[in-house]
Amino acid sequence: MxxxxxxxxxxxxxxxxxxxxxxxxxxxxxxxxxxxxxxxxxxxxxxxxxxxxxxxxxxxxxxxxxxxxxxxxxxxxxxxxxxxxxxxxxxxxxMSMIFQNPMESLNPVYTIGNQLMDVLLEHAKDNGVEITKQAASDKALEMLRLVGITNPERRMKQHPHELSGGMRQRVMIAMGLICEPQxxxxxxxxxxxxxxxxxxxxxxxxxxxxxxxxxxxxxxxxxxxxxxxxxxxxxxxxxxxxxxxxxxxxxxxxxxxxxxxxxxxxxxxxxxxxxxxxxxxxxxxxxxxxxxxxxxxxxxxxxxxxxxxxxxxxxxxxRGDDSKGFSAAGHxxxxxxxxxxxxxxxxxxx
Ligand SMILES: Nc1ncnc2c1ncn2[C@@H]1O[C@H](COP(=O)(O)OP(=O)(O)OP(=O)(O)O)[C@@H](O)[C@H]1O
Ligand SMILES: [Mg+2]
Missing domain, CATH: 3.40.50.300 (P-loop containing nucleotide triphosphate hydrolases)
Structure with missing residues (x-):
């Protein structure tokens, strides 16, 4: 309930x-x-x-x-x-979603930086907030750093196929998190x-x-x-x-x-x-x-x-008396x- x-x-x-x-x-x-x-x-x-x-x-x-x-x-x-x-x-x-296959959900023709910035700019527009390209780029860099991507300045300019599977998955996570969803x-x-x-x-x-x-x-x-x-x-x-x-x-x-x-x-x-x-x-x-x-x-x-x-x-x-941490729906x-x-x-x- x-x-x-x-x-x-x-x-x-x-x-x-x-x-x-x-x-x-x-x-x-x-x-x-x-x-x-x-x-x-x-x-x-x-x-x-x-x-x-x-x-x-x-x-x-x-x-x-x-x-x-x-x-x-x-x-x-x-x-x-x-x-x-x-x-x-x-x-x-x-709300956002990280998909099962990162290659299917990253756009092969745009750079990583552009894709991350796009998500931010769209999000700002939807919320009626002004955000400069520079601010979007700074935030994208910060997210790439947060998900543990080395040399994020260079990664921003790369396309998905230039990244390893692990790196692409980290980019997907950065995309999922960049707008701080609930x-x-x-x-x-x-x-x-x-x-x-x-x-x-x-x-x-x-x-x-x-x-x-x-x-x-x-x-x-x-x-x-x-x-x-x-x-x-x-x-x-x-x-x-x-x-x-x-x-x-x-x-x-x-x-x-x-x-x-x-x-x-x-x-x-x-x-x-x-x-x-x-x-x-x-x-x-x-x-x-x-x-x-x-x-x-x-x-x-x-x-x-x-x-x-x-x-x-x-x-x-x-549960008897030994229960801890009820889930919303119960067991x-x-x-x-x-x-x-x-x-x-x-x-x-x-
Ligand atoms: N496009 C489709 N057309 C017809 N049936 C589909 C389609 N997509 C999914 N299904 C059906 O939905 C069922 C559930 O698929 P789903 O992708 O949700 O499984 P899953 O639990 O995510 O599996 P996995 O662990 O392999 O990702 C499939 O067994 C299939 O019968
Ligand atoms: Mg599945």
Missing amino acids: ATDDTLLEVNDLKVSFFTPVGEVKAVGGVSYALNYGEVMGIVGESGSGKSVEAYAVMRLLESPGRVVGGSVRFEGHDLLAYSQRDMEKIRGNR LLIADEPTTALDVTIQAQILELMKSIQRKTGMAIIFITHNLAVIAEICDTVVVMYGGHVVEQGTVEDIFYHPTHPYTQGLLRSMPRLDEQKGERLIPIEGTPINMLEPNPGCPFAPRCERCMKICVNRNPPKITLD RIACWLPFKDFSPNSGGRP
């Missing part, structure tokens, strides 16, 4: 792609709340709908993708009702980088977050990254949220069988670049014809009859299992 602290509230968000072979239900009803200054992780294996959900929140979905249900409230405003023009003002201003969505910002640079960039994002107090949604496959940087976690499977809670909830009391499987297959920060989670047995669901019950049922080792036939209920778990799972295991003497934790 939204409070004065709530920055972003996503409620039962549904996204489909209308393809020639049918409706792909990529996001099937996602809900979460994010407070000002909070860092939330979204985790789940490839194809679980993490990026599509984030694109929907940023209103960046392209055809044939469409929001088909639910709501997105940012600072109390209904973003889905905004015009594209109003959305452009909010993006890169109050919310940054970072979609796998470090996966393509080697381990040392990954760790450096995480450190950097953490320190900028502490300094500016912005909220971050951090999308990743990597639970070690989540443990490192996040306050709360949303676990997605097949376009649905299967579990959500604080980092403590998810790491010390994982309750959904999918989360438990993810934790068992957790890669570490020091593993080779490009490694993915060791997959849980079975194949991911077919989003063209999802089964009527729990999306994870066909792969769940604790699957019951009801799981295959009926959507699982969303349950808020009782919740979408699962039938508690109805099987629950006993009044179990301390309230199914």
